[in-house]
Amino acid sequence: MSNINGLLSLKLLGFSFLSMSVGLLFMGLGRKVTARIQRRLGPPFYQAFLDVFKAFSKSSITHNYVMDLGIIMSLGGLIATAFFIPFAGYAVLGSSSIVIILYLMSIGYLGMAMGVSASGNPNATIGISRALALMLGYEIPIVMIVMAMMLTYGSSDLLTFATAQQGGFANWHIFKYPLGFLAIEISFQAMLGEAPYDHMIAPAEIASGPMVELSGKYLGIGFLLHAVQLYVETGLIVNLFLGGASTWYVFLLKQFAVYFTSMCINAVMARYRIEQGIAHLWKYAGTLALLQLFITRLGVF
Amino acid sequence: MNQVILLIAIPLLVAFSMPLTGKLFPRVSKVIALLTLLFEAIWAGFILFNTKGAVSVVIGGWLPPFGINLVVDHLSGVVAFVVSIVVLFSIFFQLSSGLSKKPNFYMLSLLLVASLMGIIFTGDLFNLFVFFEIAGISAYSLIASGKNSNSSNGALGYLIPASVASVFYLVGIALIYSTLGTLNIAQIASSFSSVKPILATFIAFSLLTLVLLEFEIVPFNSWVPRAYQGAPSSISAIFSSGLALASGYVMLRLGVIVFNGGQGGFIRTGSFELGHALFGIGVITVIAGEIAALAQKDVKKMLAFSSVGQMGMVLVAFSIGTHSSIYGGIFALISHSFAKLLLFLTAGLIIMKTGKSKYTQWTGIARCSPLFGVLMLIGSLGVIGIPLFSGFWGKFAIIGSTVVLGKIGFIATTLILAASVVEGFYFFRLVHTMFETGEEKVPKVKANFAFWLISSLLVAVIVALGLRPGIIDGRLKKIPGELIGNAESGYVQAVNKQLKGSKK
């Protein structure tokens, strides 16, 4: 509590814009990547920025105060989560507890879910329902991997994990916890809502699900939400498995590498049925993560 | 203490004058019967409060073994007092209710109370038999006085097994007399250990068959459900609260003083572990009684089976024969008497006024007349043994003395408590049904002043005993000491001292 002061506020302000811009940049690049895989030209890499500006400048419709509240809460929550992600070895709040990150992320989801539910469109709600159901699928493997690391280091600080991997490739957790990395890659796909786990958006089935009723600045915030989500989740994986980074551009590159992989998979996969999706997550990611946790647990005795 | 004979003589006198006075002044005679019962209660109370220890009273100057003696000690004093109150309340209830009976009904009740007093105070085994038979005869007739087609069935269902059992009892008496040459309980007690073990066991069985039958112990008690159902509610109440109490008392007397010679611990006759057998049969009774009650829809039958279960628990306590178990057994018996009396009378009134005897038909009764629901609730809490109500302290002591008996005791306790859970279920089911909001409109049940007087007294007793067991503790805690002595119990000492003293 003692370190709350004006400077921290400024830093946080900076970080919130950093997370948003990095996410938007990735979104633009991602669209480009997908387009190239599909042999298209694709939009320019700054397209996402343009979209957001445009969305914010248009007038929008709302149905009730819960919608406003939910949308604000969602982005606010995710940005707050982004503060806890160590960026290039720097934790702005001085704390980067992984448990806080995992839980704080939920408030972003909750806000989003609440906002779009309040729009009253059943398609949006179906999307939310699917997203939440899927969450039960991917959270458990992630938690198990995180616990495996916590077992090793006796700490739940993300920064500790990142610094422990300093000093060359060989120290990266991707090699130390190969099973775990596989599991978290699968889960990550679901976390981002990319194929084969894109049930939440599923444009063909439920008309983009949660987004269906959003317009103008609401849609803009929705975009930003996705952007921050990208920043948070790629940042999480970089810190967990890819050795973190000591300089900002390396960190960004690693983040993009993670996103790039995900986009490649997304571009070539079809969609599961929703219960298949959960079952697969448990079956593959879950088993791998459980194995990893078990092995680590045996090592720690 | 010599006036104890009045407790038996006065009701007998009034009873036998009843056929005459009843013809001449039917209403007056009923009042006289009630006054006699009131006298019983007061006199029993007087005797109880003047009791300092066991005292033997010889009747007609003939010393035992030729004559008969009455023995007053704390146990018999307490039991007699409770029984007299039970009978007084039940008969008062019957008299004041709309369905008042003919004078002969009150005559039989007086006969019943006289014989119950005889059972309690007599010091002679054969005399005990006679009083049991008188109690039986009046009980059969009272059951038959019920106004439904079950009453004669119930009466015969009671008469036949009881008569068979009394023949067994007489066989026991014959054998005792031929081996020991006396029928005085105290004299038998001091020399019973000299009887050959196998014969002693045989005698114990012969005597206990009748006692256990009256004590409603499974499987001797086949008479219970139909007799309770056939009899008027006031008489069912007397059976459950008076007759069972008196038989429990006899069981304790015979078991602890006679068969076991007042040694304490599990009752043994020779090498036969009678105590273990009684313990086991008690546990079976608890379980069978409570489970059977669970399946009943008829309220009176449900209460009857609940009594069976309670008596089983008391038998378990008596069979252990330690100070605290005997105390707990007596406490449980007494509190059961009051609580069951309240339940039977309230249920009886509701059945009488509404004509509905199944609990499923009682929906909403307590919504219109909540006090009846409260009475049933308090009675139930008293019977189940919920803290702050009378049943608790008895059950508490019994559990305390069974659970420490090692593995078997632990299992038995578990079974008894499991049965108590069942008991809790059906009692609360009954009470809740009364409070339920039913669909059809239920007429308001009204009761007269006499009922409210009786029930409020009973509620006061149940709550008072629950809050402060100490109010009867002073008397009850002397009982185990009088039954179980180092060499011989206080009871036996008192009688033997009198015999020796008069011989000099």
Add this chain to the structure above:
Amino acid sequence: MMDFILPAIVIGPVLIGLLSFLFPRKMQWILFFLTNIVLLGAVFYIRDRQNLFFLFELSYFPVNKLTMGMAYSQLGWFFLAISTVATLLFSAFSVGFNDKKHATAIAPLWLILVGASNGIFMAHDWLWFFIVWESMSWTSLLIIGHGRNKSFKAGIFYYLLSLAGTFALLMSIWLIFRHTGNFEIGSGILFLAQASVRAPFYALVVLALFTLAFFTKSALFPFHMWPSLAHAEAPDDFSAYLSGIMIKYGIFGLLLVVIPVFAASPLHAFKAVSGVPLPLYFTGWISAVTAAWGTIMAIFSSDMKKLMAWSTVANVGYIGAALSTGTSLGYAAALFHTANHMFFKGAIFASLAAVKYRTGEREMHKLGGLAYVMPVTFITFLLGIIAAAGIPPLSGFASKWMIFQALFERKLVFQSTMIFFASTGAFLYLFRALHTVFLGQLPRRFAKVKEVGPFMSFSLIGLMVLMLIPGTAPGTLLKPINSVLGSMGFEQVKTGWFFVQGSTTAIDGGITTFAFVLAVAVVFLLFVLGGKKKKVEMLDNYTSGETPEDWNLTEERYHYGNKFYQPIEVLFKWVPLGAVEEKYRQFGNSLVRLGNLIHDFFQGHSAWGWQLVAGIALLIGLGVM
């Protein structure tokens, strides 16, 4: 110091309750509220008066000198304080709730229950504990039953389990008394700790009996199904009390008896797994299973009160798991979560009661959109579920975080996984409740629904504050908890007003809240800076100008609420989730059948003599055996 304030806080409510039977209903509720205000004063008046006691002697022959009564203990006071605060708010709610249309006659009974509850927390010895415990049981049965057939079935199930538990308690009390010669809790614990070395089997049996009693009350597996019945069927305003406070008696009992025994017994007394004594380890797994089970059942529930009841079960599972770690961090986490759960589940049930008060509906999918017409209720519920889902910056996060830290201190990763599964699942079912009740389409028949009255709103707002404060400043609860731990001889947790040190890291509620508030402020700025917004009716947007009535589309039909998590239900089809209930039911039915059989045995004619023969044979058989 012998003082009459202790009996006053127990007997006082009971007497007022008995007295209030005489008053009209409205008056009863006001009396209930006023009593709680006075109680709150009394409770804070006795704070930290360590040597407060009230003992009296009872003449009771089987026990030489029967002393029983109450005594101040830090643990008890903590429970007393949080429950009194919660009860006061619930009672304020009830005053508003019980108007002419909704009035139930439970106020006097509830007062008696409050007295019994205070008695439990202040118990000095087993006997007193048992007496108030049992009084609490049957009073609550009558409240839960409150004259409805369905409620009774729920209540009696609860009561049967509870009665079995109390009888187990009775047995264990005597088993201890046999050796210690008194009913004091302290000496009993000491004896059990010694017995764990000399006669481990005996000690374990006694502990198992205690645990049975407390498990039945706290609805841990396999007794996990009663809240879903009882909490759901109880009077709506009482559910908050039932789920907030009454379910914690078992936790209190575990902390009072079982935990100190393990703490006091020497290390080698029990085999240990991961540094946890085996019995506790086992308990931990049961708790974890309870948490997961409750969560799955909650996901499948379509009745909002049932859903929240299952959620309560899951939360008790967390608390049990924390307790079973056997570390002081775990105890602190358990106590902390107990308090938090009391407030947030109270808030949730209170807001649901408010919903039912206005709509009379319990099936979630028949509701919807109430947030637009009942904002205070909605915000309370929202904060409640944020806290319940363990999302920072509300109170539930801090305690859940501590639970994980405690589990992690012992490296119980598999239990943690189970708990985490439950926690994620919690998010699912809580959002479902939020959506189907408060969001989505507002059915036309509820369009005229209004916010609840001042008393209820006051209570809801109070509960909101109680959820917000411990989240930002965990120290407000953790400091008292530390003094509880200190009084029980455990290590204290390192904590400041905002800061808590766990086993793997520390959190700072202040900073988390600050970061969240700042982020929201940034977004709010963006939101304000963005283009204009226009408010339109819901059906105006996506029907593209069509009149929905034309194609027979109403708000009710457009509300996606039924079978919300169908995919998960499909996944769990093969799990026999109702198996335990089914077993209980079968057992009950066979008991009734057996009862009929016994009755037939009695009723059968011409077997009168045979029964005598059978009896004698039985006697001989049993005697020889």
Add this chain to the structure above:
Amino acid sequence: MNLTVLLYFGGFSLILTGFYGVLTGKNLIRVILALGIMEAGVNLLLVTTGFKPKAIPPIIVKSFKTLSLPNFADPLPQALVLTSIVIGFGITALSLALIVKYNEENGTIKMDEVENSEEVVE
């Protein structure tokens, strides 16, 4: 064979005979008769306990100079038997009366043919 033993034997066999009747009888009258047999048996048993060969009646007459108790027949069992017979008589009478009522209510004196009715009025 000793006469005492014979009497004991007779008593017990009467009791068992009667008991058999009670166990197997369906007709209430027969059951009551069987009960009578049992009572007769037990009375015989009681009398036998006071039986002494070559005893004199237990009446003190003036010609006795000293009391020689051993030669007296024991008077107590006879008193007991008397009481027992009276009670047995009472029971039999009462049960016959009950059977009459039973017959009026159920139209039969067989036990098996009657089901317990559910109707209760008090």
